[in-house]
Amino acid sequence: MLFLDVLRKKREGHHLSPQEIAFIVKGYSYGEIPDYQMSALLMAICLRGMDDEETASLTEEMLRSGEVIRPEEIPGPKVDKHSTGGVGDKVSLVLSPLAASLGVKVPMVSGRSLGHTGGTLDKLESIPGFRTQLSLMEFKQNVNRIGVSIIGATKELVPADGKLYALRDVTSTVECIPLITASILSKKFAAGIDGLVLDVKTGSGAFMKGLEEARSLARSLMQTAQRMGKPAIALVTGMDQPLGRMVGNATEVQEAMEILHGGGPPDVVELTLELGYQMLRLAGLCQDRQEARRQLRSALEDGSAWRKFRELVECQGGRLRCLEDFHGLISKRVHVVTSQTHGYVNAIDTHKMGQAAVVLGAGRRRLGDKIDPSVGYEVLAKLGDRVEKAQPLARVFYRGEADLKEARNLLLDAYNFSPERPSPPPLVYETLEHTSK
Amino acid sequence: MLFLDVLRKKREGHHLSPQEIAFIVKGYSYGEIPDYQMSALLMAICLRGMDDEETASLTEEMLRSGEVIRPEEIPGPKVDKHSTGGVGDKVSLVLSPLAASLGVKVPMVSGRSLGHTGGTLDKLESIPGFRTQLSLMEFKQNVNRIGVSIIGATKELVPADGKLYALRDVTSTVECIPLITASILSKKFAAGIDGLVLDVKTGSGAFMKGLEEARSLARSLMQTAQRMGKPAIALVTGMDQPLGRMVGNATEVQEAMEILHGGGPPDVVELTLELGYQMLRLAGLCQDRQEARRQLRSALEDGSAWRKFRELVECQGGRLRCLEDFHGLISKRVHVVTSQTHGYVNAIDTHKMGQAAVVLGAGRRRLGDKIDPSVGYEVLAKLGDRVEKAQPLARVFYRGEADLKEARNLLLDAYNFSPERPSPPPLVYETLEHTSK
Numbered sequence: 013m014l015f016l017d018v019l020r021k022k023r024e025g026h027h028l029s030p031q032e033i034a035f036i037v038k039g040y041s042y043g044e045i046p047d048y049q050m051s052a053l054l055m056a057i058c059l060r061g062m063d064d065e066e067t068a069s070l071t072e073e074m075l076r077s078g079e080v081i082r083p084e085e086i087p088g089p090k091v092d093k094h095s096t097g098g099v100g101d102k103v104s105l106v107l108s109p110l111a112a113s114l115g116v117k118v119p120m121v122s123g124r125s126l127g128h129t130g131g132t133l134d135k136l137e138s139i140p141g142f143r144t145q146l147s148l149m150e151f152k153q154n155v156n157r158i159g160v161s162i163i164g165a166t167k168e169l170v171p172a173d174g175k176l177y178a179l180r181d182v183t184s185t186v187e188c189i190p191l192i193t194a195s196i197l198s199k200k201f202a203a204g205i206d207g208l209v210l211d212v213k214t215g216s217g218a219f220m221k222g223l224e225e226a227r228s229l230a231r232s233l234m235q236t237a238q239r240m241g242k243p244a245i246a247l248v249t250g251m252d253q254p255l256g257r258m259v260g261n262a263t264e265v266q267e268a269m270e271i272l273h274g275g276g277p278p279d280v281v282e283l284t285l286e287l288g289y290q291m292l293r294l295a296g297l298c299q300d301r302q303e304a305r306r307q308l309r310s311a312l313e314d315g316s317a318w319r320k321f322r323e324l325v326e327c328q329g330g331r332l333r334c335l336e337d338f339h340g341l342i343s344k345r346v347h348v349v350t351s352q353t354h355g356y357v358n359a360i361d362t363h364k365m366g367q368a369a370v371v372l373g374a375g376r377r378r379l380g381d382k383i384d385p386s387v388g389y390e391v392l393a394k395l396g397d398r399v400e401k402a403q404p405l406a407r408v409f410y411r412g413e414a415d416l417k418e419a420r421n422l423l424l425d426a427y428n429f430s431p432e433r434p435s436p437p438p439l440v441y442e443t444l445e446h447t448s449k
Numbered sequence: 450m451l452f453l454d455v456l457r458k459k460r461e462g463h464h465l466s467p468q469e470i471a472f473i474v475k476g477y478s479y480g481e482i483p484d485y486q487m488s489a490l491l492m493a494i495c496l497r498g499m500d501d502e503e504t505a506s507l508t509e510e511m512l513r514s515g516e517v518i519r520p521e522e523i524p525g526p527k528v529d530k531h532s533t534g535g536v537g538d539k540v541s542l543v544l545s546p547l548a549a550s551l552g553v554k555v556p557m558v559s560g561r562s563l564g565h566t567g568g569t570l571d572k573l574e575s576i577p578g579f580r581t582q583l584s585l586m587e588f589k590q591n592v593n594r595i596g597v598s599i600i601g602a603t604k605e606l607v608p609a610d611g612k613l614y615a616l617r618d619v620t621s622t623v624e625c626i627p628l629i630t631a632s633i634l635s636k637k638f639a640a641g642i643d644g645l646v647l648d649v650k651t652g653s654g655a656f657m658k659g660l661e662e663a664r665s666l667a668r669s670l671m672q673t674a675q676r677m678g679k680p681a682i683a684l685v686t687g688m689d690q691p692l693g694r695m696v697g698n699a700t701e702v703q704e705a706m707e708i709l710h711g712g713g714p715p716d717v718v719e720l721t722l723e724l725g726y727q728m729l730r731l732a733g734l735c736q737d738r739q740e741a742r743r744q745l746r747s748a749l750e751d752g753s754a755w756r757k758f759r760e761l762v763e764c765q766g767g768r769l770r771c772l773e774d775f776h777g778l779i780s781k782r783v784h785v786v787t788s789q790t791h792g793y794v795n796a797i798d799t800h801k802m803g804q805a806a807v808v809l810g811a812g813r814r815r816l817g818d819k820i821d822p823s824v825g826y827e828v829l830a831k832l833g834d835r836v837e838k839a840q841p842l843a844r845v846f847y848r849g850e851a852d853l854k855e856a857r858n859l860l861l862d863a864y865n866f867s868p869e870r871p872s873p874p875p876l877v878y879e880t881l882e883h884t885s886k
Contacts, residue, residue, distance in 0.1 A: 016619070016621050019620065019621040020621040023492065023495060023496065023621050023622075046484075046485075047483075047484070047485035048483075048484035048485040048487070048488040048616065048619070048620060049488065049619060049620055050485070051485040051486065051488050051489040051492075052488040052489060052491065052492040052620040052621065052622065053492075054489065055460065055488075055489040055490075055492035055493050055496075056492050056496065058460060059460065059492075059493065059496040059497070060496070179485065182453070182485070182486060183456065183485060183486055183489040184453050184456040184457045184460050184489065185460075185489065
């Protein structure tokens with residue numbers, strides 16, 4: 013097989029066979045196909061697309077590029093959740109111990125903040141001592157012992173994805189549904205899960221801003237999971253405003269802990285319950301939605317989810333004592349941004365809100381940038397809220413004056429007001445599922 | 450300006466500005482843009498296209514990547530001819546000295562055989578001693594002294610094209626009209642010509658097999674030349690059978706010498722006269738087609754074109770004595786391929802005919818392969834000819850038995866017969882022109 017023949021086929025818009033896709037992924041992983049040929053193929057895939065069979069083959073081959081956890085290595089129902097990324101989305105911090113406290117095994121492979129979005133690993137690392145780079149052996153042991161562990165992609169797990177992602181990042185081939193699908197699912201399925209709940213974000217703070225685009229990604233993820241024989245459920249959910257109130261790293265851990273104590277803002281609690289119900293379903297631990305939500309609520313209120321969270325933190329080296337006075341980890345330099353006009357909050361440019369967090373130092377502009385866990389902000393006005401002139405919009409926890417100035421402008425710019433109260437956007441737009449193998 | 454922003458623009462199908470194209474060509478020439486980014490852009494250009502302004506900007510920037518001959522360095526009307534490549538196309542060998550003998554200055558930058566097609570430089574190098582790698586200085590001096598010189602692309606002339614072509618060759622981005630256009634025109638216009646005659650081939654032996662494709666390339670070449678203020682004329686001509694009788698290198702030089710003595714097969718003579726008329730027109734040396742053709746015929750018959758050819762050979766180091774017994778340079782191992790059936794020659798797969806020359810050793814499969822100047826074949830049956838069983842189809846001049854066997858099968862496969870006499874295809878399908886600046 014010649015790489016150029018495969019490349020020409022895709023350039024002309026033809027279907028690639030599983031053998032051709034295996035040849036490409038192996039050849040690139042082993043360094044036999046040079047970057048300059050692979051990048052031409054990636055661009056051809058972006059512009060010509062891949063059908064479901066091709067996407068499944070690509071996912072399968074990427075998955076096989078490294079070690080794979082066999083289902084019998086972690087007994088019990090193993091379900092993970094993945095979000096396509098947003099602003100203020102701390103659901104994983106709550107949901108992973110919550111689901112584990114109800115008997116689900118959660119071997120979670122998670123990501124870092126990139127662009128305007130936050131990342132679960134960075135948030136967890138705001139807990140002093142917390143290690144997200146575990147060996148696969150330690151990861152499996154943790155899941156087997158306490159039911160949950162959260163790590164980043166390792167060199168053992170899906171090495172092809174690391175190499176491909178780095179090339180996509182510098183060749184404008186990141187935003188491509190089949191490539192996104194294969195990247196997400198290969199990592200998730202390499203962790204040996206039985207089922208996957210997908211939270212596909214849509215709206216101004218999502219990567220896929222348009223609803224149709226988000227639906228296409230959700231469909232691609234679902235169909236690929238189905239072809240690979242893995243039950244999956246995808247929720248298309250709104251990211252037209254930050255989720256909950258807190259944005260940042262330590263700030264979001266603090267809010268997650270509030271939820272784990274039975275409190276927290278209603279939107280993030282509601283989404284956690286809905287995604288939790290789907291995880292329990294895929295784990296075969298419930299049938300009835302009402303009953304599942306009741307169990308989840310109880311676990312939040314009776315302290316069992318909170319205890320599981322403490323086990324998770326302890327297991328991965330985090331200092332439990334720090335959880336007791338978490339306020340101390342948030343920057344003491346506080347500035348309140350106030351509204352310069354009045355009206356109902358009609359729209360929030362959530363991409364700008366995310367950028368505000370980045371300029372404060374809570375996010376990174378490029379992979380490898382260092383983040384400041386102590387900075388962030390609290391959102392004080394959400395969609396549909398009535399705001400008077402000089403009323404607070406956000407409380408900013410900052411480090412440098414220049415950062416504050418830039419973040420303040422972004423936050424003020426992000427808000428749009430109208431004289432009439434707008435109808436609130438839905439939290440969940442739709443649910444796609446296939447739950448049998 | 451960031452390369453990734455430009456790449457994203459093209460990926461999304463937007464127009465690139467002249468500044469953006471200059472940034473790309475300079476960045477790639479200077480080694481600031483790596484191959485793996487450039488190949489992604491080339492693929493995006495292949496699939497998204499470039500409009501006339503973009504193609505002209507690309508041509509202009511490639512042209513400027515090296516030295517450019519200023520018009521005043523070669524006084525007089527300077528016109529070149531370019532063919533997109535075919536089988537048996539030895540027109541340049543005849544036309545360049547022919548036009549020069551009538552007062553046109555012909556600074557010809559030519560190419561080598563590639564794929565199934567022959568190349569003028571390889572044919573000329575079958576003349577012992579003939580040098581096609583001259584310095585730009587020597588090239589200009591030759592044109593000024595005798596009116597004609599033929600060289601290959603040098604490192605001084607359009608270096609960006611050499612680098613880009615090598616990358617296109619290994620990333621399946623050769624067949625792309627704007628990239629082909631910029632590659633051809635940048636080289637031709639860097640030689641300081643006033644006008645250009647283009648012979649765009651269509652049919653089974655052309656790179657652009659379909660008529661519509663060939664028309665698109667002709668239109669792109671014309672519109673780009675026009676935007677660059679260079680008069681040009683494009684003929685779309687048939688390549689549904691080899692041109693003339695001889696295919697190879699020394700074999701084609703021999704046929705060219707026949708034509709330069711007033712003889713030769715009618716199709717190649719007719720095409721030479723037609724292209725010659727267009728060169729004279731662009732040079733401002735004639736208005737009337739009949740009168741131009743009469744002059745061209747005279748120059749072939751009275752020996753003036755032949756004398757100019759000898760000057761060209763002498764000027765570039767070729768041994769004139771070898772021209773006297775040129776038969777001696779053609780392989781003495783001869784095999785006649787005979788027909789296995791009877792009927793009228795209805796179609797000739799000219800791509801296969803070209804491949805037969807390659808397997809004999811007359812062409813190259815990859816840039817850098819060595820060719821054998823002595824091998825080739827004579828076509829003994831052309832479209833519309835009546836052929837009886839066991840009648841000769843081709844006389845093959847070969848070196849090795851294995852090559853002969855493979856070539857013989859290709860030649861036999863290439864011929865298609867029918868019981869009815871087919872109508873012959875046109876030699877010239879259409880002429881596109883703009884002759885004012």
